[in-house]
Amino acid sequence: MTVLDFIIAGLKAIVILVAVIQVVPVMIYVERKVAALIQDRPGPNRVGPFGLLQPVADALKFLLKEDPIPLYTHRLLYTLAPFLSLIPACLVIAALPIADKAILFGKEITIQISDLDVSLIYVLAIGSLGVYGILFGGWASNNKYSLIGALRSASQMVSYELPLGLAAVGAVMVFGTFSLREMVLQQEGTLLGVLPNWGIFYQPIGFLIFLVASFAETNRLPFDLPESEAELVAGFHTEYGSMKFATFFMAEYMNLATMSGLMTVIYFGGWHLPWVTDAQLLELLGSQNLLCLIQVGTYIFKVSVFMFLYVLIRWTLPRFRFDQLLTLSWGSLIPIGLLNIVVSAILMYVLGGK
Amino acid sequence: METLLPLAILLIVSLLLCASILIVTQLLGPKNPVPSRLESYECGIKPESGPHVPFKSSFYLIAVLFLLFDVEAAFFLPWALVYKESLAEGPALLWALLVYLGLMAVGLFYILQKKILRLN
Amino acid sequence: MKEAVFTFFSLFTLLTAAGVVLSRNVIYSAFNLVLCFFGLATLYLLWGATFISMVQILIYAGAIVVLFVFVVMLLNFEKPNERKTRLPIILLSSAGVWTFALILLRVLSKSVGEIPVLETTARASVRTVSKLLFSQYLWPFEVLTVFLLALIVGIFVLARPEGEEVK
Numbered sequence: 034m035t036v037l038d039f040i041i042a043g044l045k046a047i048v049i050l051v052a053v054i055q056v057v058p059v060m061i062y063v064e065r066k067v068a069a070l071i072q073d074r075p076g077p078n079r080v081g082p083f084g085l086l087q088p089v090a091d092a093l094k095f096l097l098k099e100d101p102i103p104l105y106t107h108r109l110l111y112t113l114a115p116f117l118s119l120i121p122a123c124l125v126i127a128a129l130p131i132a133d134k135a136i137l138f139g140k141e142i143t144i145q146i147s148d149l150d151v152s153l154i155y156v157l158a159i160g161s162l163g164v165y166g167i168l169f170g171g172w173a174s175n176n177k178y179s180l181i182g183a184l185r186s187a188s189q190m191v192s193y194e195l196p197l198g199l200a201a202v203g204a205v206m207v208f209g210t211f212s213l214r215e216m217v218l219q220q221e222g223t224l225l226g227v228l229p230n231w232g233i234f235y236q237p238i239g240f241l242i243f244l245v246a247s248f249a250e251t252n253r254l255p256f257d258l259p260e261s262e263a264e265l266v267a268g269f270h271t272e273y274g275s276m277k278f279a280t281f282f283m284a285e286y287m288n289l290a291t292m293s294g295l296m297t298v299i300y301f302g303g304w305h306l307p308w309v310t311d312a313q314l315l316e317l318l319g320s321q322n323l324l325c326l327i328q329v330g331t332y333i334f335k336v337s338v339f340m341f342l343y344v345l346i347r348w349t350l351p352r353f354r355f356d357q358l359l360t361l362s363w364g365s366l367i368p369i370g371l372l373n374i375v376v377s378a379i380l381m382y383v384l385g386g387k
Numbered sequence: 388m389e390t391l392l393p394l395a396i397l398l399i400v401s402l403l404l405c406a407s408i409l410i411v412t413q414l415l416g417p418k419n420p421v422p423s424r425l426e427s428y429e430c431g432i433k434p435e436s437g438p439h440v441p442f443k444s445s446f447y448l449i450a451v452l453f454l455l456f457d458v459e460a461a462f463f464l465p466w467a468l469v470y471k472e473s474l475a476e477g478p479a480l481l482w483a484l485l486v487y488l489g490l491m492a493v494g495l496f497y498i499l500q501k502k503i504l505r506l507n
Numbered sequence: 508m509k510e511a512v513f514t515f516f517s518l519f520t521l522l523t524a525a526g527v528v529l530s531r532n533v534i535y536s537a538f539n540l541v542l543c544f545f546g547l548a549t550l551y552l553l554w555g556a557t558f559i560s561m562v563q564i565l566i567y568a569g570a571i572v573v574l575f576v577f578v579v580m581l582l583n584f585e586k587p588n589e590r591k592t593r594l595p596i597i598l599l600s601s602a603g604v605w606t607f608a609l610i611l612l613r614v615l616s617k618s619v620g621e622i623p624v625l626e627t628t629a630r631a632s633v634r635t636v637s638k639l640l641f642s643q644y645l646w647p648f649e650v651l652t653v654f655l656l657a658l659i660v661g662i663f664v665l666a667r668p669e670g671e672e673v674k
Contacts, residue, residue, distance in 0.1 A: 042392045043396050046393050047396075047400055096411060096415050097415050097416060098416055099416045110534065110535070110538065112409070116409075119401070123401035123404065126397075147391070147394045147397075148390055149394075150557055151557045151560075151561050154558070155561055157565060158561045158562075159564065161568075161569030161570075165541055165572075169538065169576075172576075180580065183580070184577070184581075188446055188450070191449065191450065192453065194457070194569075195456050195460055198461075202460070202463040202464060202467045205467035206467040207471075210468070211464070211558075211633060276409075276411070276412040277412070280408060363452075363495075363499065374467075374484070375488060378481055379481070381470070382481050391552065391553070395512065447581055448662065450573055452662070453573070454566075454570045454573075454574050455659055457565070457569070458566060462648070465636060466637065466641060468633060469634060469638050469641065479642075483641055483648075486652075490656050491656075494659040494660075
């Protein structure tokens with residue numbers, strides 16, 4: 034272990050983390066603009082050209098606000114809760130393979146913070162810790178609405194973690210590995226000569242389950258019951274203000290980026306461009322670093338498509354009722370997930386291997 | 388070790404991020420605690436009782452069921468990992484799955500038939 | 508370097524474990540338990556047992572403690588328990604502690620001579636563990652599933668008061 038290793042590891046962690054945090058202001062702007070578009074109004078247009086500086090103004094406002102701790106709250110847990118959401122959201126991005134590798138300082142560097150051999154389970158496991166920020170935040174706030182919101186949110190998140198896991202099992206069966214990086218490497222080239230060799234064509238039902246469950250896991254509409262403002266004021270973060278409130282939102286948007294990244298990596302070929310192999314591209318470009326840039330661009334494009342889908346759905350669909358939400362998970366998604374595993378297993382046996 | 392070092396750095400960086408968020412808001416934000424601002428916000432009406440209202444026991448059941456099914460689902464993961472390779476040696480793992488899944492499906496069917504998840 | 512990190516997380520795990528027992532408020536116990544399981548998972552990770560480490564977080568920190576927190580929230584343990592500890596409770600719990608200590612002593616004394624073996628199993632890849640689970644240990648595994656099924660049914664019988672129809 035040399036000093037260079039330390040520097041590379043630190044750079045990877047910091048650069049990728051900072052890049053993912055940039056998702057938050059971009060998403061705030063896109064979300065507000067799309068909402069305005071759908072509701073036929075101009076949206077933010079005063080701060081900077083086209084209102085582009087609006088997220089900066091928002092962030093400054095959050096920072097400059099008073100940060101009161103309400104009476105009768107449990108101060109320690111109340112203060113820690115937003116960070117209990119944010120830390121898992123920061124940690125999960127370590128497993129996402131953004132691009133293959135670059136050559137810097139005369140060394141090959143993989144564009145992924147940590148290439149664990151169990152990175153898929155790592156994302157699911159650390160992601161499941163995000164529920165504590167909500168639970169403890171709701172409990173420590175000393176407010177009925179917060180508590181109800183927290184309980185609802187937690188039941189929802191745990192109910193939808195199972196379909197998410199079952200969909201992931203389908204992907205693990207097809208690829209035969211837990212490593213997200215190896216999954217992407219296997220998705221190069223074409224399938225049957227016409228289709229890109231992507232996971233979605235092996236696990237279409239798994240992908241749909243994953244998509245629906247990821248909406249619920251990130252507490253987005255149509256599954257945003259924890260903060261259904263008509264019933265619960267603002268749900269678990271009713272008593273939060275200033276930057277603590279914003280921290281919950283940072284965590285939410287970062288989770289959104291992680292979920293989109295996970296779908297890109299498992300079902301849409303990660304950094305691969307369709308129909309072209311990396312070797313062909315490398316020959317065309319003649320430089321590994323240039324190829325790496327193109328891969329990063331491809332990855333970001335695919336993730337943005339998913340993020341845009343999240344925004345569109347948020348402003349077009351109404352909210353579920355709570356019992357409908359639970360029935361959807363336990364009564365439909367989990368049985369379909371199990372069935373998907375059986376059917377995939379039998380198909381793989383009949384077709385021999387893949 | 389190569390995989391763990393960046394993880395450790397990421398953990399430290401995110402802890403620092405959280406600490407800096409806490410400190411910066413304390414430094415920049417005004418401090419003007421008004422008694423009414425510190426009361427819990429329940430639509431402007433003064434709270435009559437503490438925050439603990441009775442809940443339906445279904446919430447508890449969901450948590451227990453999640454625990455059990457999470458354990459069962461966790462066993463799928465190692466199974467899925469070796470399934471593809473094992474196909475070369477015949478369908479032994481397929482039978483293992485069918486027995487396992489059959490038992491899990493019985494459990495799931497039992498819950499659904501009890502209609503425990505209907506909260507209204 | 509690795510030893511230092513390992514020592515740090517060992518101490519972290521022990522301290523949070525003490526926190527679980529010593530906290531006056533149940534919810535802080537649960538909070539400490541999450542941290543404790545997280546520390547334990549880090550130790551497994553440092554040993555190279557990645558799969559066990561992740562399952563530790565997924566099941567223990569992600570599911571079992573959620574259940575604890577749910578119970579605490581539903582039952583309203585607002586005030587710390589001030590009731591005096593009674594003699595039978597002291598006797599029962601100390602009996603439990605002594606039994607556990609004896610088992611631990613036995614296990615530790617058996618495995619001290621076999622530490623190299625322990626190390627290789629810990630470093631075994633996920634694949635090896637999975638293969639063993641579904642060949643050599645297949646029957647215990649299936650029996651476990653029956654046990655889980657019995658638990659599901661049992662919970663419903665216990666959680667629902669006699670005669671009350673759930674709507």
